[in-house]
Amino acid sequence: MSDDMNEDPLAALTRTTLPPPSAQARQRAIEAGLATFAAQQQKAETTAKGLGWGARLRTIITSLKGISIMDLRLPIGTAAIVLLVLPLGYQLYNSTMLTPDETLPPRPVMANQPAAEIANNTAPSGQVVASPDKAVAAPEPETAGADAASVMTEDTMAATGLAAPSTSMQSMVQTGAQMRQEAVAMPAPAPLAKTGGAIAGSMTVPSGDTFTRFDEQRLKTVAEDPVSTFSIDVDSASYAYVRRMLEDGLLPAPDAVRVEEMINYFPFDYAPAHSAATPFEPSMAVYPTPWNPRTQLLQIGIKGYVPPAGEDKPSNLVFLIDTSGSMEADDKLPLLKRAFALLVDQLSDNDTVSIVAYAGSAGVVLEPTVATQRARILSALDNLSAGGSTAGAEGIELAYRLAEQAKVAGGTNRVILATDGDFNVGIDDPEDLEAYIKAKRDSGVTLSVLGFGRGNLDDATMQALAQNGNGNAAYISNFREAQKVLVEEMGGTLDMIAKDVKIQVEFNPAIVSEYRLIGYETRALNREDFNNDAVDAGDVGAGTTVTALYEITPAGSGRELVDPLRYGAQAGTEPAAVATMNAPGEIAFLKMRYKLPDRDVSQLIEAPVTPALVYGDIADVSDDMRFAAAVAAFGQKLRGSVYTTGIGWSAIEELARAGKGSDKNGYRAEFINLVRTASLLKPDSDSDPCDVAVSAEGCD
Structure with a gap:
């Protein structure tokens, strides 16, 4: 055989002169790639809407992976697509993140934020945020937009040998610039300035929990207001x-x-x-x-x-348990199950237990059951899982029906509501809900509320419901607290005197x-x-x-x-x-x-x-x-x-x-x-x- 026949084919290809590029093929490849990218991006917008910038970035990368329409027979066409897509993907990636030298603006003032809070730069919940003198300004929108748009200009395209961008390409570049501006304008958490290892001043981190607003009790003069009255x-x-x-x-x-x-x-040692x-x-x-x-x-x-220790007052208890999606955390529903298991262990054959769960809709998990059937009660508790929206009022109505069904004369008839405080479906008017609880209280069925978790705890509603239900409100932060409230203080929790x-x-x-x-x-x-x-x-x-x-x-x-009144002694005795x-x-x-x-x-x-x-x-x-x-x-x-x-x-x-x-x-x-x-x-x-x-x- 000749040397030509024995030569490595790949080595021979290296000496082959490539055909001249086809302008028509290159243009078709570019337009096909852009069309596919635009279609994939539009399809992904529905699922990406409302997600964080990281999720949007993943959507863009997925769209880029889906581009497969290109003329593989033309190596130069492939090179053109790579040169086009890589800068665009890099730009879109950068448009959804902040560079290290960029800083976030101070928390914006909400439209309904009270004037006093604005003056003190506090969040509506009373949580302290960064002070104005420590906040840093965001980049000017014009600058951010220019940075984003400067990546793919006509001059840049010409320098790489590519055609000038089409109208759709310019639109995508402008969209990237707009996304960059929106990312910079997003409010940021207040920085935690620390001094000596401690958070400086009285800084707090917003938790999302809500509480009843009140002003501290003020000093009163006996001459003007000698009587104090409270519950x-x-x-x-x-x-x-x-x-x-x-x-x-x-x-x-x-x-x-x-x-x-x-x-x-x-507890204090007062006279019994x-x-x-x-x-x-x-x-x-x-x-x-x-x-x-x-x-x-x-x-x-x-x-x-x-x-007396030997006295066994009968109890008819209905556990009303929030199983909405917000209860999934370890310090919510899982802790709640263990807490109620402690309470069940304290009950006798003179007591009954029912369980109602509420999420997307309310349902009876356990009909009234004698407390000595612990395995059945604990199994019903263990089978609960979190998921769905919250229908608290609907659950309350069903719980009261069960309580009235198993009502005991001369004993305790009580609904025990366990929730993270998320009430957003059902009787959504707080006054109507409180009136309903009050009416049931007058019929002899009381209500106690146990709060769990942190992040959306509605303490104000919990307090109002417990007060109107002639019950008490407690917050279960850990297993030890559950033991204190439901074991050590069970009489105070259940037995109203x-x-x-x-x-x-x-x-x-x-x-x-x-x-x-x-x-x-x-x-x-x-x-x-x-x-x-x-x-x-x-x-x-x-x-x-x-x-x-x-x-x-x-x-x-x-x-x-x-100061004393100037004329206080001139009004008689x-x-x-x-x-x-x-x-x-x-x-x-x-x-x-x-x-x-x-x-x-x-x-x-x-x-x-x-x-x-x-x-x-x-x-x-x-x-x-x-x-x-x-x-x-x-x-x-x-x-x-x-x-x-x-x-x-x-x-x-x-x-x-x-x-x-x-x-x-x-x-x-x-x-x-x-x-x-x-x-x-x-x-x-x-x-x-x-x-x-x-x-x-x-x-x-």
């Missing part, structure tokens, strides 16, 4: 939520901090009630205020009657010049509501403790914040003289009203606050009093109260340690750690006048 609050949801936020390294929104719920989370007919009796004390040596604290506490409990305190102007109720902002009542049995109020469960604190200023001390004549030496007078669970007429408890209840030094008070004061200071400081600027975190921690006591369950030790965490996330400001010690010395 008790036995809920503990605020403390559990605040604890979770702090443990996650985040500061809660101020409206999430309800000081009375922080205090009432902890002697009978179910009088289910509690008040305990009172007056002692120096840890954060203000110029004032004193009036502490009022009650402890609900505890039935008194309803519509109201407190009214009248201060003696001869002894007290000013006062301020700490917390209970969302439970305030009008003075005339106290004697009106038609006005709803809080309910007390078996063994539940409730605490209320007033900060009071002694009359004649010269330490009042409000002075109020102080009347008070001294009627009750000499009394500091205040306490009245409490309550109804027994099966009664509609209230009963009255009265007790004077006398000098015999006054302690001169906080070191002489009980551990419970010191600890209650520490929690009150903690809650107010966390909210940013104007009344607790005179105490630092270290003093609060010291006070809590002094009041720790036996701490059987470790809740107080946990609180002390929480104070330490809060001090890192929200350090004491340099403007605080002093870090008050427990004795409050040196801060006059």
Whole structure:
């Protein structure tokens, strides 16, 4: 054979002269590629709409992979397609991302954002965002658009030997530029500026959870407004939520901090009630205020009657469980199942359990079943899964029907709603939903609400439903909290011993010049509501403790914040003289009203606050009093109260340690750690006048 025949064919091809390029074939290949790309892109827009920029990028890449119409017989045509598509794909990729040297603009002001929030640069939920002086401006739109459009110009195309872009190509390039501008204009999360390892100032991260907005209780003068009236609050949801936020390294929104719920989370050793007919009796004390040596604290506490151990009151419970898609997270439905399993283990053959699940539609998961059939109940719980939208009101209606079907006389008939607070289908009018709950309450079926998870927790709705349902609201942040609420405090959660409990305190102007109720902002009542049995109020469960604190200023001390009235003594007999004549030496007078669970007429408890209840030094008070004061200071400081600027975190921690006591369950030790965490996330400001010690010395 000749050398030519033995030569490698591939080597021979390298010496072959390629045919001249065909302009017609090249143009056909370009137009076919563009047409296919445009068709694929249009088809993908439906699925890509509303997705993030990363998802859109994946859609574009998928479209590029789908381009297969090209003349493979012409190598030069293939090269033309590659030269065209690669720059375009690279440009479209860049148009959906920010380069390292670009920065995001500050959070835009929402159209319905209150003026006060705009001034403070806060989000509508009260969460603090980046301050204006730290925000950086976004690139000018003209510059961003020019960058995007400059990639595929006529000069660039000519330099590569390609034809000038068609109208459709120019449109795609302009679209890429527009996408780039939109990406730059998107609002960004507030940067977390840190100082010394802690988030600077009082910065918080928006959580998506919603809370009832309220203003802090203000100082009142006894001469003008001597009577304070409010409904008790036995809920503990605020403390559990605040604890979770702090443990996650985040500061809660101020409206999430309800000081009375922080205090009432902890049990206190108040005087026990002697009978179910009088289910509690008040305990009172007056002692120096840890954060203000110029004032004193009036502490009022009650402890609900505890039935004898052998008494087994029947219960008819309906678990109303949210199984919507938002409940899929580990701290929601999976935790909920384990929590309810704990409760089932506490029930007896005198109790029944039903289960209703709601998502896209409501359904009965378990008909009324004797609680001793634990395997059947737990199996029904275990089979629940999350998915679908939320139809909370529809589920509530079905749950009440089951509760009425299995109603027990003389026992507990209660619906226990477990949800992340997402109500968006069904009775969507909050007032109609509350009216429905209230009507069912009057028929003898009550409602408690357990909140789970974070991100879309509707605390405001949960609180409203629980209050109107004569039940309580709790937040289950972890398995230990489930054990506390559903095992240790099961009597307080399920067994109501008194309803519509109201407190009214009248201060003696001869002894007290000013006062301020700490917390209970969302439970305030009008003075005339106290004697009106038609006005709803809080309910007390078996063994539940409730605490209320007033900060009071002694009359004649010269330490009042409000100046006396110029003409106050010219309107006849002075109020102080009347008070001294009627009750000499009394500091205040306490009245409490309550109804027994099966009664509609209230009963009255009265007790004077006398000098015999006054302690001169906080070191002489009980551990419970010191600890209650520490929690009150903690809650107010966390909210940013104007009344607790005179105490630092270290003093609060010291006070809590002094009041720790036996701490059987470790809740107080946990609180002390929480104070330490809060001090890192929200350090004491340099403007605080002093870090008050427990004795409050040196801060006059």
